[in-house]
Amino acid sequence: SSATDTIRATLFPGDGIGPEIAESVKQVFRTAEVPIEWEEHYVGDQVDPRTQSFLTWESLESVRRNRVGLKGPMATPIGKGHRSLNLTLRKELNLYANVRPCNSLPGYKTRYDDVNLITIRENTEGEYSGLEHQVVRGVVESLKIITRQASLRVAEYAFHYAKTHGRERVSAIHKANIMQKTDGLFLKCCREVAEKYPEIAYEEVVIDNCCMMLVKNPALFDVLVMPNLYGDIISDLCAGLIGGLGLTPSCNIGEGGIALAEAVHGSAPDIAGKNMANPTALLLSSVSMLRHLNLHDKADRIQDAILNTIAEGKYRTADLGGTSTTTDFTKAICDHL
Ligand code: NAD
Numbered sequence: 053s054s055a056t057d058t059i060r061a062t063l064f065p066g067d068g069i070g071p072e073i074a075e076s077v078k079q080v081f082r083t084a085e086v087p088i089e090w091e092e093h094y095v096g097d098q099v100d101p102r103t104q105s106f107l108t109w110e111s112l113e114s115v116r117r118n119r120v121g122l123k124g125p126m127a128t129p130i131g132k133g134h135r136s137l138n139l140t141l142r143k144e145l146n147l148y149a150n151v152r153p154c155n156s157l158p159g160y161k162t163r164y165d166d167v168n169l170i171t172i173r174e175n176t177e178g179e180y181s182g183l184e185h186q187v188v189r190g191v192v193e194s195l196k197i198i199t200r201q202a203s204l205r206v207a208e209y210a211f212h213y214a215k216t217h218g219r220e221r222v223s224a225i226h227k228a229n230i231m232q233k234t235d236g237l238f239l240k241c242c243r244e245v246a247e248k249y250p251e252i253a254y255e256e257v258v259i260d261n262c263c264m265m266l267v268k269n270p271a272l273f274d275v276l277v278m279p280n281l282y283g284d285i286i287s288d289l290c291a292g293l294i295g296g297l298g299l300t301p302s303c304n305i306g307e308g309g310i311a312l313a314e315a316v317h318g319s320a321p322d323i324a325g326k327n328m329a330n331p332t333a334l335l336l337s338s339v340s341m342l343r344h345l346n347l348h349d350k351a352d353r354i355q356d357a358i359l360n361t362i363a364e365g366k367y368r369t370a371d372l373g374g375t376s377t378t379t380d381f382t383k384a385i386c387d388h389l
Contacts, residue, residue, distance in 0.1 A: 059345060062114040062312075063090040066124025068319025069329035074124050076331035076382040077338045080357075083386040086342065086350045091118065095126055095137060105140040112144050115312060120345060122338050123304075123314035127321070139182070142175055146307035148202060149209045150175045150283065152316065153340070154270075154290040157299060159363025160372065167293050169273045172213065173283025174206040175304065178234075180280045198234040198279065203241035209305060210242075210277035211249040221253040222246070225262050225278035225286060238279055263289065291316060298330035298371040301337035303344065311344040313337040323370075327377040330369040332358060335385070357388035 065074035081088060093111035102109040115121045126137040141147060150173040156165050183195035207224075214222050224242040228235035239256055246254035257265070259282050265272050266286070270293050278286060291300040297317035304312045315333035323329055335358055342351035361367055367384035368374025376384070 058087050058089050059120070060089050060091055060118045061341065062111065062118050062121030063092045064111065064121070064123040064126070065092065065094065066319065067095065067127040068125060068321050068324040070124030070126070070319060072325075072327065072329050072378050073315070073331035073334040074122075076378060077122065077334055079382055080335060080354060080385055080389070081338070083389045084350055084354050084357075086347065086354075103135075103140055103144065105135040105137055107137055107140050107144075112141075115145055115310060119308070119310050120341060121312045122334070122341055123312055124334060125315060125317060125319040127319040141312070142304070145304075145310055145312065146176070147304035147310070147312060148176050148307065149173065149206050149305040150287070150302055151209075151213065151305060151340075152287045152290065152300065152302040154287075154294055154300065156294050157359060157362055159359070159365065160295050160299075162293065162295050164270055164293055167270045167290070169270060169290065170213065170217075170219070170275045171283060171287040171290055172206065172210045172275065172277045173287060174202060174238075174278065174280050175283075176280070177202050178280030180284075196231070196234050198237050200237060200241060203238045203279075204245060207242045207245040207277060210275055211245050211252055214252045214275045215249060219252070219275050221255065221274040222249075223262070223273055223276050224254070224256045225259050225276055225282050226256060227259050227282075228256075229258065235279065242277065259286070262286065266290065266293070287316070296371065297333065298369065299332050299336070301333055301335075301340055303337065303340045311341060313341040313344075327379060328370055329378050330371050331378055331382060332362070332369075353389060354385075357385045360388050361385045 065071040091114045095106045096108050100108050152171045154167055154169050156167045177197045179196045181197040186192050210222050226235040226239055228239050300316045302316050315337050339351045339355045361384045367376040367381045369381055
């Protein structure tokens, strides 16, 4: 679509600090005149029998129709008899890959200045298949499911991503020396896909060695693809390399080209309602949503405004050592725009 058409996108402000940081995104988009019309959906206060969770059927239909959306954090409700919100979203929308770019933010000093890598996590199976039971008292079992179909799908996504984003190398992260069948199949699928992309270098790195290399020299990596559990852990490790949860965006890719961008962090109940939250993670997620829509011009402008505001150092939220409120910080970004 051309940049002048209005595009409808689903917005889940979410819980806790969610509505505060979602407001920040809406304000920045208005200022940058992004041609997006939000369809806002809140998590319901009772279980919707059609989804068996607090997510309404209408909100899922909205994402399916628009194929693009932005999600704030959702608190996991206490109690049983319904599915977790994130699990429902993943299953219902078949969100099979979680893509997390990790880039050093110029002007916000951490141990490393040159982090520029992407983690791509398989999002539907592995140890997170939810298949656990007690064998006998004192012995429990959890099934790790790896399928050819899901492994090929995420590997294909990773190589396609590398190719279309000017990346040079894909590293498959595994523990196939021990998990010979499961991780072995995952690697086999990655190798098959790698053969179709001769222009992209391919390597396999054992997860423990990968952790050591990442903390020693993150510049050794480019695109990393891995099964669910490893992805959960490694992507948080990478978030730590660049300054923490307030800064890291992600995007969930689903069947049929659905893209649901989200901040990595949770609802931060300790600071909710206090105008203290750092909206950067959700803002950068919204930038990745714009890139998915090929609105690169708007994405660049907003990203520059965010990075310049942080680099300037005058307005920073408490998690980055500053004293600015969410609204002050947002206003500073809008002034940069
Ligand atoms: P959390 O990410 O909400 O908070 C961890 C710490 O980081 C807190 O001290 C918090 O104040 C801080 N923090 C997080 N985001 C911040 C931001 N944008 N700006 C400044 N500080 C920030 O993790 P938690 O406390 O373990 O979880 C709280 C709730 O969120 C739980 O109900 C959990 O299930 C849910 N959760 C949801 C998602 C999601 O929707 N994707 C992810 C993680 C946790």
